[in-house]
Structures are given as C-alpha cells and as structure tokens.
Amino acid sequence: MEIEIKVPVLPESVAEATLLEWRKQPGDSVRRDEILIDVETDKVVLEVVAPADGVLTSVHMQGGVTVHSGELLATLDTSAVASSAAVSAAPEIGAAPQLVAEIRPAAVTGMPASPAARKLAAEQGVDTAGLSGSGRDGRVIKEDVLAATAQRAPATTADSVPPGTTGERPQQRVPMTRIRQRIAERLVEAQRTAAILTTFNEVNMQPVMDLRARYREAFEKTHGVKLGFMSFFVRAAVEALKKFPLLNASIDGSDVIYHGYFDVGIAVSSPRGLVVPILRDAEQLSFAEIETTIGDFGRRAGDNKLTLEELSGGTFSITNGGIFGSMLSTPILNPPQSAILGMHNIVERPVAEQGQVVIRPIMYLALSYDHRLVDGREAVQFLVAIKQALEDPARLLLGV
Numbered sequence: 001m002e003i004e005i006k007v008p009v010l011p012e013s014v015a016e017a018t019l020l021e022w023r024k025q026p027g028d029s030v031r032r033d034e035i036l037i038d039v040e041t042d043k044v045v046l047e048v049v050a051p052a053d054g055v056l057t058s059v060h061m062q063g064g065v066t067v068h069s070g071e072l073l074a075t076l077d078t079s080a081v082a083s084s085a086a087v088s089a090a091p092e093i094g095a096a097p098q099l100v101a102e103i104r105p106a107a108v109t110g111m112p113a114s115p116a117a118r119k120l121a122a123e124q125g126v127d128t129a130g131l132s133g134s135g136r137d138g139r140v141i142k143e144d145v146l147a148a149t150a151q152r153a154p155a156t157t158a159d160s161v162p163p164g165t166t167g168e169r170p171q172q173r174v175p176m177t178r179i180r181q182r183i184a185e186r187l188v189e190a191q192r193t194a195a196i197l198t199t200f201n202e203v204n205m206q207p208v209m210d211l212r213a214r215y216r217e218a219f220e221k222t223h224g225v226k227l228g229f230m231s232f233f234v235r236a237a238v239e240a241l242k243k244f245p246l247l248n249a250s251i252d253g254s255d256v257i258y259h260g261y262f263d264v265g266i267a268v269s270s271p272r273g274l275v276v277p278i279l280r281d282a283e284q285l286s287f288a289e290i291e292t293t294i295g296d297f298g299r300r301a302g303d304n305k306l307t308l309e310e311l312s313g314g315t316f317s318i319t320n321g322g323i324f325g326s327m328l329s330t331p332i333l334n335p336p337q338s339a340i341l342g343m344h345n346i347v348e349r350p351v352a353e354q355g356q357v358v359i360r361p362i363m364y365l366a367l368s369y370d371h372r373l374v375d376g377r378e379a380v381q382f383l384v385a386i387k388q389a390l391e392d393p394a395r396l397l398l399g400v
Helices: 084-088 097-103 115-124 142-160 178-193 206-223 230-243 287-302 376-391 394-398
Strands: 002-006 017-022 035-040 045-049 054-059 072-077 196-204 250-252 255-257 264-266 268-270 273-275 316-320 339-343 346-353 356-370
Touching: 017 115, 035 072, 115 142, 178 273, 196 376, 206 287, 206 356, 206 376, 230 264, 230 287, 230 316, 230 339, 230 376, 230 394, 268 287, 339 376, 356 376, 376 394
Parallel strands: 264 316, 316 339
Antiparallel strands: 002 072, 017 035, 035 045, 054 072, 196 356, 250 255, 268 273, 339 356, 346 356
16 A cells, blocks of 8 residues: 655644655665654754655655645555565656655765754765764764865865866855744844844852852752753743843734743754744743753754744743853844843953952843833843842842
C-alpha cells in the first residue's frame, strides 16, 4: 500500500516553509518515525517522519524549495522491501537519478549535524562527515560548515575568476535562513513602528554574588540545577513589572492591552540565530524552576527542538549580551512588547561608597521601551526597582 507523505500543517502565523535536506532517497528502506526531511519555518524546524515501515518510492519536491501546508512531498510503499532491484527500479517509479543527485549533492551523513548545517552543507557541497563539530555533544553546526567553506573559498574562487584577474578578493553568497529573514523583518518592523528609547543604570552585583556563593552547593544538591544570575533577574523584573504594569502591556491599534500575567521571553542563541522562548507565568516560578526551564531552553535551542508554542507570545523580554562580553548595548523591542531589559558583562570597577572609593563587580543595565506607551519616568523607576532588588536580594523573597 502506498502512503502519501505531505508537508505538516503549519500554524496560522506561518504561511510557508523551506525544505532542507532529504535524509532518504527513493529505494531506501525506512522505519516508522524515522526522520525523512526537516521543514524550516521562520520560527522552528519541523521534522517529517515516516508514518510506517516501508520503502520510499518517490520524492516530489527537492530540498531548498518553498512549500505550504499539505503539499505532497513523497510516497511510501509499506508493502515493499528495500533491495538493489528496488534502488535500480527507482527511475521507473518517477525518481530519476538526476533528481536524487540534486536532493543529496553531498554525503552529509556521519557526524550528527543540525538542520541548518545540513542545509548549508548541501548547498555548498561540504561533507559534514569530515568536520569537527563545535556544537553540543560534538554536533556539527552552521558555523562549522561556514568555516570549512571559507577555508576552501580562495582556491575555488581562483579557479573560477575571469582571465586577467588575481582572484585575491574572494566572496561568497549564501541564502539567509528563514529564521534570519524573520529576525531581520521583525527588527526593521520594531524600528519603524515603535518610538524606541533606551535608559541605562548600573547595579552592584556583589550582594547577588555573595548569596550565590553562600548557597550554591546546597541549591544544586537540593534542586539538581546550578543557581545562575538569570533567575535573580527574572524575579527582579517580575516584581518591577508588578509595580509598573505599563511595561508589561502592549499597544493594539488605539488600545492598550494590560496583561494580568507575566510571560517573560529569554533570548537564547541557537545555530539558526537568536530565538526567544517564553517563561510562562514567571511570577509563579521558583528560582529552581526558572533555572531548570532556562537550561532546558538552551539545550533544545542548540538542537532546534523548541516548539512554535514555546516561541510565541511573551509580555516582556530579557537579553543577556554579557555572556558574549558585551559592555553596553541598546536592545531592540520584540513587538508587540513595550519593553526589553538588556544585561551585560560584570566588570570590577571603582565606585564611591560612604565617601570611600571601593572596587565592586558592576553590571550595566539597559532598558529599551516604547515611548508611545511608556514615559521616561516609569521607565527610569522600573530600572531603579530592578537595581534595588538585585542590590538587596532579600526584597525578592519579601516582595517589597
């Protein structure tokens, strides 16, 4: 019996998607739930799996093409058995050898690779089996493929330059991924539609660092997760949002929508670009629950396993450029949210305390907000509330 394999039903907010690299070709035997191909949307990567055991008899769309919900991708014969005869008969069932070659231009099996890396490797003809993965658990990521392509770029360009040129200025054109296109669109949209203003402050991180040092081992032993800085910032932000609800609100036309809950987006780096999974009902989460959830987000973002639901919504966002060494920045809003908090690196700096110059671990904070909705007074007071909570962490436990 032949079964049609179609593009999964895409969410309403996603109009189209892009096929990545086929992992199987016509004539290959497949097992139920084995991944056949990845479908990249502007937010997540969806896996198309085999609905049953059988043989892939034909492929109707090549990797790299744009597809929509329900379109036919391939057919699977559940009564067939893979054999050399089945492979050689593949052209008779509608899959020409040329088509197969186009779908799988390079042998990108072997070392596990992320979907984005496999797609780029297929486009550039790079064999990921020969690459050393720098991702989690040795996984080959997009940056590894780009590095391999860059190393061979001068030779490739020198072979293809017109006579009379030196070939000493190579360049490469690589299509943007869907998520990168979407990021670009949203950033431009935010700049165009919102009146973005940023205010800054600094926070002495010594009290938080002392508290972490005092309870680090006991916390990890009790909860099975390390006590990081992010849980303090999430809790501090939630307490500040309770005092200044405009920063947790959004604009819809000529209306202001006040949210009676606190869904905090946490910016996470992934092989496909920056993603912002959401901590739902953050006001109800303990320090341990926040740390556990953020750690899970980070791991699954590296493997492109975050779901569309986890990336949708949010009433406020936090981004931490400090993990990359950023000293100061002006974060851009994540529409339709009205504010975003930027964290930065912690640096020992001289500060004045009670008439004396002392050295303290200082972090600069940046709050970007939509000035159409939030006035400078509320924004400054909001940032001061976060500063006070972090410099006196007992406030987070007492709710004052």
